[in-house]
């Protein structure tokens with residue numbers, strides 16, 4: 001009997017889609033509306049990875065607003081209003097759809113584990129035609145725990161079957177999540193990572209999705225035997 005194909009769990013922002021322009025825009029629409037100074041693209045990009053609530057905390061610190069919880073809740077709600085529309089300035093990273101189609105054809109169950117809230121996650125997956133590949137999704141609202149807690153990653157991996165799993169992501173948070181989950185990790189190096197590769201937990205690295213099907217096949221040959 002052949003072993004089940006390795007389940008593949010993907011991160012979303014900075015891995016499958018480059019959503020930083022829309023997150024930057026939504027943050028600045030809030031700041032503009034509040035009569036506050038705007039943040040740069042580089043700042044916005046560096047605030048992505050721990051979800052929308054964390055992004056708003058980072059924005060508040062950056063513009064000198066402090067950390068009042070009521071103010072945070074108010075600004076987060078305004079941010080979500082701006083962010084929940086169709087992702088007009090977000091793009092897929094090159095080769096993503098082809099790679100997922102090849103991996104699906106090779107029989108790998110696939111799912112998503114993101115810190116993005118549920119509604120924008122669903123909208124983005126549908127917008128880019130990625131929903132058809134994802135058999136299980138954990139977003140920021142699925143469980144009480146969020147990455148780097150390993151619970152959402154375990155949740156998706158379990159939903160994809162009882163074979164082995166590989167996590168694929170771009171950030172410090174993803175590397176830490178995979179390490180804590182005890183799962184192998186493929187680091188996509190073109191996302192929002194700020195730390196040198198050598199300092200991050202990883203099993204594989206790749207810089208273009210064209211490389212992913214072969215990487216997964218090699219991984220499978222070593223663990224599915």
Ligand SMILES: O=C(O)COP(=O)(O)O
Pocket residue numbers: 011012013014047048049050051052055113114115116117171
């Ligand atoms: O929205 C975020 O901050 C992070 O999202 P990700 O987990 O898909 O990278």
Ligand SMILES: [Mg+2]
Pocket residue numbers: 011012013014015049169170171174191
């Ligand atoms: Mg990410």
